Amino acid sequence: MTADHAKPRRQHTGRRRNDAAREAILDATFDVLRDRGVDGLTIDAIAEAAAVGRQTIYRWWPSKGAVIAEAMARRARAIVPVRDSGSFAGDLKSFITDSFAGLEDEGMRRALRQLAAAAQRDEHAAQVVRDFTAQRRATLRALFAQGAERGDVSPAADLGMLVEMAYGVLWYRTLISHGPLDAGAAESLTAHLLAAARRQVR
């Protein structure tokens, strides 16, 4: 007698979608991604970690990349708000420092790398990455625009370029150079961005 009856971990919801299963899948995806990397991220592994049938994953997501993307987007939600420190320099520094801080965990960086990799081959993941990063860029761009109103950013400055110089460093260090994203890096980047914004050369 194996006394295996203590199994109903999750409530069945009958003919309606089980949202608990959905969340379990997304959580499991993130966990597997962080702990085992992308090679260990098989649909089977997700299904097993989420205690879910494989079909349940295929029923709701069109591809593995879509699951990864949604799992990641779920974690990145509500991070890096714009803070009002009274000065443009302060606001920018806070924003960049906070953005970097969100990646201080190696697991998070690893997951982000996998997401970027997935986006190169999976259209669904690519869409999520596109939307997510566009929204982040818009936020930072608004901050620069605010700086322009205050006179801290030259009217001749290319705000889009400034934004991509900032996020470029963040992603480049995450994906390519594996350079640090600590407070010092944030400070240095902020200083150079301020200089770049202030005076447009020629």
Add this chain to the structure above:
Amino acid sequence: MTADHAKPRRQHTGRRRNDAAREAILDATFDVLRDRGVDGLTIDAIAEAAAVGRQTIYRWWPSKGAVIAEAMARRARAIVPVRDSGSFAGDLKSFITDSFAGLEDEGMRRALRQLAAAAQRDEHAAQVVRDFTAQRRATLRALFAQGAERGDVSPAADLGMLVEMAYGVLWYRTLISHGPLDAGAAESLTAHLLAAARRQVR
């Protein structure tokens, strides 16, 4: 009789390594990568496109990523030399414009994206990417150092950060935002970098 015997496209080299086969593999890898993306890039596909046995690939490269990396490095060789225009601003602009120009072909960008994706999961590809980009950074850093000697770059400037701001934009636009890498973008980036380098704010 099917007269199919007119097949020996490539000379057999006996017990010595057949360099023609090696090149066929690298060419085929790049072609498949560009034309079919990373999902179509199977060892079988490379072998078939190169008219080569699979074992011949495994004999000379430790992993698929290594093949991709070498195929890519082969194409990127000898691009973006440092030109001496007489002024730091001119040199920087040339460097960045040339760097961007190397990616004006969509096929090249696609291949680069696949390389970056491969580097996230394949140690051999990662190593090649690491080495290649480190070398590029060193080149650009030397250019900034030369600018510092001329007084165009502030002694307080963080040269490493400036370098990554430049390459960050290049990779960010390639991998994430898919923004343009044309002459206008190069000019804007150059201008902002010059400003960032010239005056270190606090």
Add this chain to the structure above:
Amino acid sequence: MTADHAKPRRQHTGRRRNDAAREAILDATFDVLRDRGVDGLTIDAIAEAAAVGRQTIYRWWPSKGAVIAEAMARRARAIVPVRDSGSFAGDLKSFITDSFAGLEDEGMRRALRQLAAAAQRDEHAAQVVRDFTAQRRATLRALFAQGAERGDVSPAADLGMLVEMAYGVLWYRTLISHGPLDAGAAESLTAHLLAAARRQVR
């Protein structure tokens, strides 16, 4: 507006078992079995053809084989009565001819083959087959016993064996050799059975 709302083909019976649903299931089972063979005979297919929920099938039958068996038994009911022609030879010939005639439809033969196949793997179907064939054997055996009383069957004859020689041919031709089960075959079999019954050798 697709005007698809005109769907209630069948009356809902509320909390009492809906016998119309039961019959729809059995009919659908037989139809699917005959038309699409056993590979097309999925529970889903039956449910869809009967316009019934899957659960309704599982509520009333323990297995697919049980449904098949009941669907078949329903069709085979009240066939092949014993006729009294006045002579044993005439009675036997009628019985065999009628038995064969019940299988002149290819759909019926196909369904019977599927039933036999189901009985090899499903205990419920096996039970139905066992009961049904035992009843048929008993009927034929009674006919032989009657022949023994009349002196047309030797007292030394093995009635059980004679019965299985008859049904053996019927099933063997249905399942294995696909030989004809027409009037000529019935006549030949009858003649040989009469000879076999009349004189027990040694």
Add this chain to the structure above:
Amino acid sequence: MTADHAKPRRQHTGRRRNDAAREAILDATFDVLRDRGVDGLTIDAIAEAAAVGRQTIYRWWPSKGAVIAEAMARRARAIVPVRDSGSFAGDLKSFITDSFAGLEDEGMRRALRQLAAAAQRDEHAAQVVRDFTAQRRATLRALFAQGAERGDVSPAADLGMLVEMAYGVLWYRTLISHGPLDAGAAESLTAHLLAAARRQVR
């Protein structure tokens, strides 16, 4: 260190088909069929029992039924030779007794039932069953023809029917009635067949 290197159970044959693998698959199929029945006979189970990759099975057989059929045919080979006892009655009795004896093992009967079931749904298995049984029928028919020459079988007898009466009993008892196939049954069947063959009634 797991010392797992003692693995090469079977010799690799390179680019040529490995006949040892083929035989291992057929053996494993028969074993699984006999031991676990048809529900346990999955391709995975065969592959695992044969220590073979699933693809190796799919490479050489078009369907599961084809594997079953070949595995069975392999076992049934060279059984039931025609023996020359000097008399037709003796030869027939030997043949039937030997045929029955080949099924005295319950595992063999079970496997045969599964083969018959497979033949109802799989064209490849059906073909093998058709060929195999046709060959057996031809052998027995030749025996009856020889009896006709000796005068033990009436010229008016329907040899084909006699053959199917014999094999009908064998298969009917195996598939349907599960009656005994022992020496007594063989003797009874032989006696009735002799009577049926000797005198054609009417």
Add this chain to the structure above:
DNA sequence: AGTTAATCGAGACGGTACGTCAGGTCTTGGC
């Protein structure tokens, strides 16, 4: 000149993951 040795194209092999399909269980909401 004959032998040895390494490469090559080819393709079978033991595996792993894929995405699909069917089975049998469960719950909802309507009747």
Add this chain to the structure above:
DNA sequence: GCCAAGACCTGACGTACCGTCTCGATTAACT
């Protein structure tokens, strides 16, 4: 309580690639 509907977990299916192995051929280097 019965019913249609459909989500759920499970597990087999057949396919695609992986990386390894062996073959027979070809040629270069060594005897």
